[in-house]
Amino acid sequence: MHRRHFLKAFTAMSALSATPTWAAIGAPSVLGAAKNSYGDFVICGIHADGNIAFETQVPMRGHGFAVHPTHAIAVAFARRPGNIALVIDVFSGKIRATLDVSKDGHFYGHGIFTPDARYLLTTENHLHTSQGRVGIWDAQNDFKRVGERPTGGIGPHEMINLPMGGFAVANGGILTDPSSERKKLNIQTMDSSIAIFDKDLNIQEQYRLPEKLHKLSMRHIAAWGHDIAIGMQWEGNPRELMPVIGMLKNNQIELVEDSRDISGNYIGSVAVSSDGVFGFTAPKSGEFISLHTESKGLASQQVADIGGLAEIKNSFCGTAKGNVILISAEKGLKTIKTGLDWDNHLSVVKTM
Amino acid sequence: MKLLILISLLIPFNLFAQNASIDIELADKSIESSLAFIEEDIDRFRTRSEKLHEISALYCAGDISAQEVREALISTYRSWVRLDMYQFGPIEHLSAALSVNFWPDKKSFVRRHITQFDAVDDAQKSDPSYVRTLSAAVQGLPAAIYLWEMDKCPELEAVSGNVALYGQEIHDEWFKADGWADLMKNYGEGNPVYTNAKEVLVEIYSAADFGLQRAAMRLEQPMGSFHNPLPNRAEAADLGISLELVHEQITAITALLERSFNFQLAENELDRIRAISIATLEKLGAITEPLDVAVAAPNQRIPVENAIKSIKATQLEFSNIIGTQLGLNAGFSPADGD
The missing domain is CATH 1.20.1420.20 (M75 peptidase, HXXE motif)
Known part of the structure; x- marks a missing residue:
């Protein structure tokens, strides 16, 4: 190997190799973004018992995280329509790389690592065409951008790895532009869809709701087996209550009618437990909602301000103002006071 | 006692104000x-x-x-x-x-x-x-x-x-x-959008804050960079009213804030809002060419930059006077959206 090749390889690996593994920093189960009592934006690790594993200051308010499977790396995405994402060593708070799409796009607050951890995939808006795209970044080469693929819609939001291989993207259908901050520019012509991709990021299938429901924005998803649970938000008349939970099952999306009266027209997060129970948060109505994939039974519990949600040890971990909430079918709710203002999402640390 | 006084002086006023309840x-x-x-x-x-x-x-x-x-x-x-x-x-x-x-x-x-x-x-x-x-x-x-x-x-x-x-x-x-x-x-329980009065006031204040961002952007878009100005992006340039639109927007924002918050703010704070607004409009007035011409002329870019800075300073001042003092900052909530 030539010296320059060695140096290049060494530099390329530095973002990861300079970062400790999850095990080395106490193996947190979940990551979340928050604001602490000093007004600092922080990223926090949460143990399975709901206690805080660490709290590291970060330079911006995050939305969702992509969590690296081995190293203590989280990619924090600025809230829509931010055009910066930071690759953060969550233990030291050091920025290992900055991803910038300001030239022609902005992020939508979510991303994932591919199952082999080689690539980071990010949901983005292409500003010139207003079409959604998936940005592809090489995690083993200093997070260099190496490609992009269309998502088949406007406003791609959450992206997930599918248990059976491939990926799914929730195209929220809502157009935003940095020149109008977070304002929604196309409510009258919204077109939301769920796009299913193969492992090479080619769209294989795409699912929509009937035209009369085009103001339902499908934004958050979780998968178990072949089923995908969908959390939505209603952009029509706010006085009209709509079901905002859906299931993509057997090649069609079915709305869960019982979610109509309890969701406040807005689902903030979706997660799934390892035994196939889907969990949803409805921050506006202050409800945690669970749906068993087999029985289709819907249950709900009042949890004021609940926002983030992730699976934790076969049950759920949620965040509400100042608190981490452990939610289990057997033990009910357990509240752990943290003194932090939690943001929208939690991300599971799934180590390889 | 001296220590208590010292501590109270060190705590910024707005820490109290942020928690102030709404009348x-x-x-x-x-x-x-x-x-x-x-x-x-x-x-x-x-x-x-x-x-x-x-x-x-x-x-x-x-x-x-x-x-x-x-x-x-x-x-x-x-x-x-x-x-x-x-x-x-x-x-x-x-x-x-x-x-x-x-x-x-x-x-x-x-x-x-x-x-x-x-x-x-x-x-x-x-x-x-x-x-x-x-x-x-x-x-x-x-x-x-x-x-x-x-x-x-x-x-x-x-x-x-x-x-x-x-x-x-x-x-x-x-x-x-x-x-x-x-x-x-009709805010309150059962209202699908505004569950309390503060949420309505935050909406109004946030609109003004957003309006100032848009006003700054109306000047920033055609500025481009020094070597690559983008005069074609000046809004309504063919009517020659790009600057007039910024003026109109700032005037409307100031009037909205005065009309909305004159019940809560002291007279000197209202005076301050008016004075900041006037100062910003004066900065706009210092741009002597139409915006699309000004951004392309090196000697006119500085007044445009000054006006942008002034709008951003106005945003900060309004935030201090209204957002912080009345506890109306946008906040940090999982229900913020997305």
Whole structure:
């Protein structure tokens, strides 16, 4: 190997190799973004018992995280329509790389690592065409951008790895532009869809709701087996209550009618437990909602301000103002006071 | 005791203010006053856009001069820019922000999509409801300006008619029974959008804050970089009113804040708001060329930069006076959206 090749390889690996593994920093189960009592934006690790594993200051308010499977790396995405994402060593708070799409796009607050951890995939808006795209970044080469693929819609939001291989993207259908901050520019012509991709990021299938429901924005998803649970938000008349939970099952999306009266027209997060129970948060109505994939039974519990949600040890971990909430079918709710203002999402640390 | 005094002096005032509870009686007066102000502005846009439609029809019939259309376009544009900050509720639900004012038009979509009219007959070309089926780029004021310049009738009449339709729809959605104004007035449990008075006041304050961001952006977009200015992005440059629009927007924002928060703020704080606003308008006045000319002339870029800085400083000052003191900062909540 030539010296320059060695140096290049060494530099390329530095973002990861300079970062400790999850095990080395106490193996947190979940990551979340928050604001602490000093007004600092922080990223926090949460143990399975709901206690805080660490709290590291970060330079911006995050939305969702992509969590690296081995190293203590989280990619924090600025809230829509931010055009910066930071690759953060969550233990030291050091920025290992900055991803910038300001030239022609902005992020939508979510991303994932591919199952082999080689690539980071990010949901983005292409500003010139207003079409959604998936940005592809090489995690083993200093997070260099190496490609992009269309998502088949406007406003791609959450992206997930599918248990059976491939990926799914929730195209929220809502157009935003940095020149109008977070304002929604196309409510009258919204077109939301769920796009299913193969492992090479080619769209294989795409699912929509009937035209009369085009103001339902499908934004958050979780998968178990072949089923995908969908959390939505209603952009029509706010006085009209709509079901905002859906299931993509057997090649069609079915709305869960019982979610109509309890969701406040807005689902903030979706997660799934390892035994196939889907969990949803409805921050506006202050409800945690669970749906068993087999029985289709819907249950709900009042949890004021609940926002983030992730699976934790076969049950759920949620965040509400100042608190981490452990939610289990057997033990009910357990509240752990943290003194932090939690943001929208939690991300599971799934180590390889 | 001395230690306590010292500690109390070290704690910033706004720490107390942030937790201050809202006086409901004053909040209700603020909401009522804000809505009265918003109604005046929405009504102004409705009547001016109606007038624009009438004038365009007369012009297309050969009854009046192009100059009269120009004046109606300016008058309507000025009334729209006052509404630019209310990009929530009806304006958002109707997708009106983009459709009425497709700007910034980074890729010349207005000119590129205006050809959509070529495929249809004259009856459709003059039908405002047909315009609603076309690209947002050709539905609003920038398209009307272009059509006026190109002397294209009846398309000008149809696009003007579509803008007038938006004027009526926005007014109706805000002020009909059970409209958005009622939602803001009748906050509380069971209200699907505003569960308390503070959320309504935050909405009003956030609109003003957003409006200032947009005002700064109206100058930033054509600035580009020193070596690559983008004069084509100056808003409504063909009417020569780019700077006038920024002036109008800042004036409207200041008036909204005065009308909305005069019940809560002390006289010296209201004076401060007026003074900051006047200082910013003076900075705008120091730009002596039209905006598209100024950004391209090296010696005129500094006044434009100064005006941008001044708007941003205004945003910060307003945040200190209103956002922080009244505890109305946007906050940090999982229900913020997404």
